[in-house]
Amino acid sequence: MRLICYPLGGRTPKIRPAPQRRPWMDGTPEAFANRCLPLVIANSHGWEILAPRGFEARWDGGVGLASIQVRGLPEDKSKDNEHLPISHFGSGVLTFHVTGLFRTEPSYDLYVTGPVNRPKDGIMALTGVVETDWTPATFTMNWLFTHPGVTVRFENDEPICHIFPVQRGLLERTEPEFRDLGQDPDLKEAHAAWSASRAGFLQGLKAKEVEALKKKWEKTYFQGIMADGGKYPEHRTKLALRHFARAPAPVDSSKDDQGE
Numbered sequence: 001m002r003l004i005c006y007p008l009g010g011r012t013p014k015i016r017p018a019p020q021r022r023p024w025m026d027g028t029p030e031a032f033a034n035r036c037l038p039l040v041i042a043n044s045h046g047w048e049i050l051a052p053r054g055f056e057a058r059w060d061g062g063v064g065l066a067s068i069q070v071r072g073l074p075e076d077k078s079k080d081n082e083h084l085p086i087s088h089f090g091s092g093v094l095t096f097h098v099t100g101l102f103r104t105e106p107s108y109d110l111y112v113t114g115p116v117n118r119p120k121d122g123i124m125a126l127t128g129v130v131e132t133d134w135t136p137a138t139f140t141m142n143w144l145f146t147h148p149g150v151t152v153r154f155e156n157d158e159p160i161c162h163i164f165p166v167q168r169g170l171l172e173r174t175e176p177e178f179r180d181l182g183q184d185p186d187l188k189e190a191h192a193a194w195s196a197s198r199a200g201f202l203q204g205l206k207a208k209e210v211e212a213l214k215k216k217w218e219k220t221y222f223q224g225i226m227a228d229g230g231k232y233p234e235h236r237t238k239l240a241l242r243h244f245a246r247a248p249a250p251v252d253s254s255k256d257d258q259g260e
Helices: 029-035 037-043 185-206 210-215 253-257
Strands: 004-007 015-017 047-050 055-059 068-072 093-097 100-103 108-113 123-125 128-130 140-145 151-154 159-167
Touching: 029 037, 140 159, 185 210
Parallel strands: none
Antiparallel strands: 004 100, 015 047, 047 159, 055 068, 055 151, 093 140, 108 128, 108 159, 123 140
8 A cells, every 4th residue: 555745846745654642641640541542543543744834823703814814933033934824715714735745546535634632722623535546636734713812833843634544435335233232142241241340440449459559450452352361463552654755766768778
């Protein structure tokens, strides 16, 4: 599977594999939020596009383009305002131009959303799905102010966008349904055992039992432990995404044909 970015305008977007850690998660007592594996996997489930420079933006509540004011950070000596987002759509929408044309393999779209599990006061990222296997058009990354009169600040290299490929048509081919848990006796038994184990562990913590206090938290899901005590073979505790790398230049075969 290839995900290709063609830089435009002589500017290569700053893109990185999304990291697992988040400052707010590290700041929880004993960094307990990092024990939530679904959060950790989601954090790194794709690539982040970073802000090319720091700035502040403010929306006065109006619908016109002039209702958003953007300025580079005073400590940033750059005079290149092309790196700044703009008010392109009005109605409190702040727009970033992504200086790259993306290509996915046939039948794959690009899911374009805000930085995952990175809340930001006063503004929220909007989400789009782009058919990047055929369109020659670029996309913009847009954020919507949630209330007027608040100055939001983005630092240089702060994530502004999160992307990952998704298979087109998979959702339409999905057949969602409800079933009675009793229809799957093995799953019902496994769930009951897990539920009892978790309830017992939480009760142990509450009663300050030594073994429960040593464990601190129940690790069966984090470790991929199944009901029979075995480990699920495809269980993951982290993702290892590749960095965008410069592809080698194509070889000119005509020179070889001429003996050069």
